[in-house]
Amino acid sequence: MSDAEPKGALSNPVATREYLDGLKGADLLSWRTAPFPGRPSASERGFDMPLPFGWFVMCYSDELGAGQVKALRYFGRDLALWRGADGQVRMLDAYCRHLGANMSFGGRVHGNLLECPFHAWRYDGAGIVQEIPYAKIIPPQARRECVRHWPMAEKNRFVWAWYHPRGIAPLWEVEEFPESVSRDWTEYEKHEWLVYCPLQTTAENGVDVAHFRYIHGTASYPEWQTRIDGHRREACVNAKMETPRGTVDGKISYGVIGPGQPWTRFTGICETLLVSGCTPVEQDVLHLRFAFTQQRSDANGARAGVARAIIKDICRQLDQDKVVWDRQRHTAQPLLCDGDGPIAAFRDFFRQFYAEWQQDQAPAHAVRT
Numbered sequence: 549m550s551d552a553e554p555k556g557a558l559s560n561p562v563a564t565r566e567y568l569d570g571l572k573g574a575d576l577l578s579w580r581t582a583p584f585p586g587r588p589s590a591s592e593r594g595f596d597m598p599l600p601f602g603w604f605v606m607c608y609s610d611e612l613g614a615g616q617v618k619a620l621r622y623f624g625r626d627l628a629l630w631r632g633a634d635g636q637v638r639m640l641d642a643y644c645r646h647l648g649a650n651m652s653f654g655g656r657v658h659g660n661l662l663e664c665p666f667h668a669w670r671y672d673g674a675g676i677v678q679e680i681p682y683a684k685i686i687p688p689q690a691r692r693e694c695v696r697h698w699p700m701a702e703k704n705r706f707v708w709a710w711y712h713p714r715g716i717a718p719l720w721e722v723e724e725f726p727e728s729v730s731r732d733w734t735e736y737e738k739h740e741w742l743v744y745c746p747l748q749t750t751a752e753n754g755v756d757v758a759h760f761r762y763i764h765g766t767a768s769y770p771e772w773q774t775r776i777d778g779h780r781r782e783a784c785v786n787a788k789m790e791t792p793r794g795t796v797d798g799k800i801s802y803g804v805i806g807p808g809q810p811w812t813r814f815t816g817i818c819e820t821l822l823v824s825g826c827t828p829v830e831q832d833v834l835h836l837r838f839a840f841t842q843q844r845s846d847a848n849g850a851r852a853g854v855a856r857a858i859i860k861d862i863c864r865q866l867d868q869d870k871v872v873w874d875r876q877r878h879t880a881q882p883l884l885c886d887g888d889g890p891i892a893a894f895r896d897f898f899r900q901f902y903a904e905w906q907q908d909q910a911p912a913h914a915v916r917t
């Protein structure tokens with residue numbers, strides 16, 4: 549569409565605004581994580597890609613105290629996450645190797661071990677049965693790492709798990725953001741969504757420059773400077789930001805470490821760091837978390853209104869994207885035009901995280917399930 553297109557021919561931005569205008573307050577919040585029954589199957593929507601490997605957020609650190617067990621469902625699996633008396637987080641597939649009880653439901657922490665609710669077999673974080681209170685001898689098979697084991701990390705006030713379909717050990721580390729633990733920056737403001745598409749679809753959004761105008765109603769098409777370096781991708785843009793006080797020049801830098809650790813920094817009006825988590829639940833379901841932290845001097849000072857407006861606007865943009873993502877299909881060979889962003893380059897970058905599509909990657913150690 550050119551600037552010369554007659555105004556008034558469209559509601560602008562198109563249907564997303566109309567759809568979201570009908571959702572306010574509690575309705576909007578529950579819509580963000582509501583189930584979406586009756587959607588077409590993943591294969592009908594062309595989602596034939598595997599789950600990407602990498603580090604993914606399991607929960608916020610403050611959601612799991614010492615001695616607590618949390619039931620999770622990610623990567624198409626039921627999982628049991630716990631924090632031992634030593635403060636360390638550990639995770640196993642939820643089903644007990646004895647008679648198959650789901651250990652995330654009623655299981656409890658015994659020291660640093662996870663105790664199954666059914667017959668009290670006690671597992672360490674490598675899936676080895678360390679204790680069976682009523683047995684004289686632990687079966688040798690139970691002494692082996694026979695359950696998939698999950699490398700864990702805790703950084704930026706999140707609990708992370710490394711997912712790799714072939715059990716390859718972590719190929720990079722979760723990176724730390726000093727702001728996320730600084731006293732000069734605010735506590736996280738947390739937001740979350742369930743989005744009904746694969747991670748690749750949401751990640752592609754950042755390079756899809758044309759949609760910013762049509763879905764998000766920006767005044768122009770942002771021009772991102774992108775840099776790709778192995779498993780890291782970074783981009784920055786000088787952007788005009790809409791604020792209650794009008795349009796302001798700002799700078800946005802964006803990056804992603806592997807597929808699962810995106811971050812965004814907003815500078816210029818109010819220093820803001822957005823730490824994101826995007827964790828696959830199933831092939832066509834993604835759990836997105838946004839954690840915002842801002843410099844206290846901005847968030848509590850004269851710029852408090854702008855600080856709030858930035859967060860509100862970013863969440864609004866995610867809402868707008870979700871309306872499309874929930875219904876989008878994957879077009880493996882899209883028809884692109886010269887005004888589109890570097891979508892093909894993005895897809896080449898993202899493909900490196902699909903282990904099933906790489907024949908040359910030998911497993912570091914076998915996973916026995």
Ligand code: FES
Nearest residue numbers: 644646647664667
């Ligand atoms: S099923 Fe877990 S201890 Fe028996």
Ligand SMILES: [Fe+2]
Nearest residue numbers: 753759865869
């Ligand atoms: Fe978007």
